Amino acid sequence: MTDTTGWPVETIRKALTGYRVMAWATGIWLIALCYEMVMKYVVGVEGLNWIAVVHGWVYFVYLLVTANLAVKVRWPIPKTIGVLLAGTIPLVGIIVEHVQTRDIKERFGV
Template sequence: MTAQDSPAPLIPVETIRKALLGYRVLAWVTGIWLIALCYEMVMKYGFGDDSLGWIAVVHGWVYFVYLLFTANLAVKVRWPIAKTVGVLLAGTIPLVGIVVEHIQTQKIKEQFGIDTEPESRAHDSA
């Protein structure tokens, strides 16, 4: 389904673009902090070094914000609940959240005809 085939979205495309950008940023930040959390777990349980315990706290808060941004996007693009839960859970597995972000971003851009850059910036560079 392309932008020409789909009915006009109920939400303005610019609003979807902003929600998508927030989701993308938080998916990457969550993914990076999840990798850091894995490192912290190896250090803690493998080497008895508990000095990096703060990473778990930071990751927990970052993941919470990721949940909010993902839910915001899901409502705006009208994802079914099962897909929303799947994308939310993707942020709990190292690197999977980043892969899912890439796939979902491509689908949303195609579905809503979203360019990489907002129109105002695209015209400024021309």
């Protein structure tokens, strides 16, 4: 079955699943990064710098899978940029994921 975007529903479902996983992973690693910053600058604990590196790579993959989903569901550019930036604010990316997932499921019957 194909929807109005020209993409099979199964392709949109896979893109949505990737987006959901990476939105949660990015949100969790962003919280870990905040923890690392507090430990480093408030408590003075060193040695947690690897958290920033992991978060950076996870966020990069989040950008890729979100752009993939945006193309498939034909989000306008401003909405795409907003969803991409949601992954930079703790917990906002997870909230946006919930709202966008509900919208996509309603629009495409995924």
